[in-house]
Amino acid sequence: MKYNILTIITLALFSCTKAPEPLYPLPTAEQLEWQKLETYAFIHFGLNTFNDMEWGYGDSQAVTFNPTDLDCDQWAATLKKAGMKGVILTAKHHDGFCLWPTKSTDYNISKSPYKNGEGDLVKELSDACRKYGLKFGIYCSPWDRNNARYAYPEYVETYHQQIQELTSNYGPLFEFWFDGANGGNGYYGGANETRSIDPDNYYDYQRAKDTVLARNPRAMIFGGPYQTVRWIGNEKGWAGETDWCNAPQITSETNWKVNTYGCENGTEWLPAEVDVSIRPGWFYHKSEDSKVKTVDELCDIYYKSVGRNANLLLNFPVALNGRIHPIDSANAVGFYQKISNELSCNVLAGSKVKADNERGSRYSAEKTIDGNPETYWATADDYPYGTISFTMEKPVTVSRVMIQEYVKLGQRVKEFYLEGERDGNWFRIRPDDTLTTVGYKRIVRFNPVELDKLIVYFEESRGPLCISNIEAY
Ligand code: FUL
Numbered sequence: 001m002k003y004n005i006l007t008i009i010t011l012a013l014f015s016c017t018k019a020p021e022p023l024y025p026l027p028t029a030e031q032l033e034w035q036k037l038e039t040y041a042f043i044h045f046g047l048n049t050f051n052d053m054e055w056g057y058g059d060s061q062a063v064t065f066n067p068t069d070l071d072c073d074q075w076a077a078t079l080k081k082a083g084m085k086g087v088i089l090t091a092k093h094h095d096g097f098c099l100w101p102t103k104s105t106d107y108n109i110s111k112s113p114y115k116n117g118e119g120d121l122v123k124e125l126s127d128a129c130r131k132y133g134l135k136f137g138i139y140c141s142p143w144d145r146n147n148a149r150y151a152y153p154e155y156v157e158t159y160h161q162q163i164q165e166l167t168s169n170y171g172p173l174f175e176f177w178f179d180g181a182n183g184g185n186g187y188y189g190g191a192n193e194t195r196s197i198d199p200d201n202y203y204d205y206q207r208a209k210d211t212v213l214a215r216n217p218r219a220m221i222f223g224g225p226y227q228t229v230r231w232i233g234n235e236k237g238w239a240g241e242t243d244w245c246n247a248p249q250i251t252s253e254t255n256w257k258v259n260t261y262g263c264e265n266g267t268e269w270l271p272a273e274v275d276v277s278i279r280p281g282w283f284y285h286k287s288e289d290s291k292v293k294t295v296d297e298l299c300d301i302y303y304k305s306v307g308r309n310a311n312l313l314l315n316f317p318v319a320l321n322g323r324i325h326p327i328d329s330a331n332a333v334g335f336y337q338k339i340s341n342e343l344s345c346n347v348l349a350g351s352k353v354k355a356d357n358e359r360g361s362r363y364s365a366e367k368t369i370d371g372n373p374e375t376y377w378a379t380a381d382d383y384p385y386g387t388i389s390f391t392m393e394k395p396v397t398v399s400r401v402m403i404q405e406y407v408k409l410g411q412r413v414k415e416f417y418l419e420g421e422r423d424g425n426w427f428r429i430r431p432d433d434t435l436t437t438v439g440y441k442r443i444v445r446f447n448p449v450e451l452d453k454l455i456v457y458f459e460e461s462r463g464p465l466c467i468s469n470i471e472a473y
Contacts, residue, residue: 023411078329089139143181159208238301299339401444402471
């Protein structure tokens, strides 16, 4: 009898400290690793650079590709200083010109004066990335305005050969980009006509994905119907204020709103990527030297992407000489310094934390400030909301709050708001954004306020809260 009561008590204790049930969809370990990168660079460079174009028609001469001072170490060193964690290179853009000596087409770097035809930019950049501790990824445009057999079955084999070469010889890759621009007019080996294809089916994306993953099992797939990360739906540098990682399977028919906001009831985990160029164009144009995004504009983009649960893919159009332009470099480095400064002093570390509900000591409110991303504050099963407060020893001025959910168990928060208190006087904090989802990371910006207590009200959640980290600066 005694034993039975003990068993019952133990079972009761165990059940109330049991972790919350996962709420699907869930991220894979690889997706989580990718989300932690947060900021990485794009490089657009190729024949377009030398012909002052954005979308080459496919007939620019290979001999015009002639950077005289190209230095991939300069790119990598600059990007590292700008806080980038990796680089994705346009190994082939829509014009079809390949930046590596591919066997699939003559329209490639070996036919250019660069290094007397001995250059391989994919190799040079992947080597530089390794040297500077940056991850490396590849963009290889499915649309090819040069290839005579584009829109016919033969080109699909050529494209797969290119994917095979790129994924075999330059890895490990952290991301592979299948761009969404597909078909239209082009040179097409001299045909000079318009060709259209069915983007979801023509390229055999399942095989393409299998090829990428065979040698690069941790790589994310961007674009196509089997993507593992999703496009945000604009190229302006912002994610939705509501941003679910949950989404349906995305195809070329998907409405832009699904890309921008994700959806609460989506069955796939598809975290968003915000791609934007530091200049108006993706490729370098001298006329845009005065239009490089400023430090403040870049910071704004950061808060509207990384601060809204998305990764930021910031493009650098390498200049004609083969280097990142000094203005781009200065602004990007300045941006990283400013953001690092703004988020450097977490005033919640060492504060007194209290929540209105805790699932048990393993899931106590303190877990939000213990600096361990693997621990989290969780509420009881019948408590899909909750309030948490942080009391400081003395008043502090803050203008940013960062919140992270323990997304291994699924994205949950649907609505929250912030309050401050100063000497017992309570006030509502009025941020720039409406506060709905949180996800892997949410950073809330507001005008500086002085407070000795910060309160976060999670009003609605898909299930018990699982909050791993809260910081304020
Ligand atoms: C788009 C392309 O058409 C642009 O040229 C650029 O490469 C951008 C990243 O993706 O779809």
